[in-house]
Amino acid sequence: MAPNPQFFLKTAPLPGEPPSPYTNLYLRHHGSGINSVVLTPAPPKFIKGHLDGKRIIFTSASHEGRQWGLTLRTDGGQRAGWEKVEIVEDGGSDGLVFSEGVGDGKEELLEFEEEDSGEKVWKGFMVCEWAHGHPQLFWVTYQLKGELPSFCHRVQIVREML
Template identity: 75%
Template sequence: MNKQQFFLKTAPLPGEPASAYTNLYIRHHGSGINSVVLTPGTPKFIKGHLEGSRINFTSSTHQERQWGLTLCIDGATRAGWEKVEIVENGGSDRLQFSSNSETNEEVLEFEGEDAGEKVWRGWMVCEWASGHPQLFWLTDKLKDKLPPFCHRVQIVRELL
């Protein structure tokens, strides 16, 4: 079966201007670190594809290996924002693309619920310890403003 391959990249929220975090590509940090970092160039080794409600990545050099886009929860309960990782043989369910009629782009969203309440509020990028901007997901627990070193973004699909 031929799977439609794509890259994932950042875009501004509807109605907002482009920022320093616009048009950056999602890639695996590597070197034993599963974090998702953002870079201006397309990833060299992995391409995404949708499998049901998961985003999986395959390597151009090791096609038998797969990594999944994983929305992490650190601890027993969610914080206001949580890490996003690319984990071998992992991946979060309930990811989907929705159409943005204004920009004609497909936007990646998470349809998670807890006790009937939607838990997902979007994505943010932060200048973090990895040397590259890092991707996080926002949860329903976020009650305050984002930290000053972070910026809200959308994640869109760029078909190959």
């Protein structure tokens, strides 16, 4: 059985939008006991992603047998209009898929495939200057009724195949 193709995840501007300070940054696990996803200019050194059904799983050659999953948290009940994105050991949100994007490169965009509950939840991603010393990734919910905070920008997430 052939292994799943591996990739890194990185940010891209929304269609028709100019690049922001958060364009072309790589998603990385914060580490040090913190599951937050932070963004850095260089690809992560230790983890690479692959699809496992409709979950994104990260593995590391230095930690054989351990897996981390990309998780869209819902701790705040989505009332603020955004929630944390984390990389959690033995975790991972189900429903993450790639669709063909726009632009010259036709990059594949990461999206959340909503459950068939009839209620929309997912509205995209945003990056904010937050508490970790690096920009942090959040997902935007349909509860967001106004503008983003001034320290945040909307982004798309694309995959860079290895």
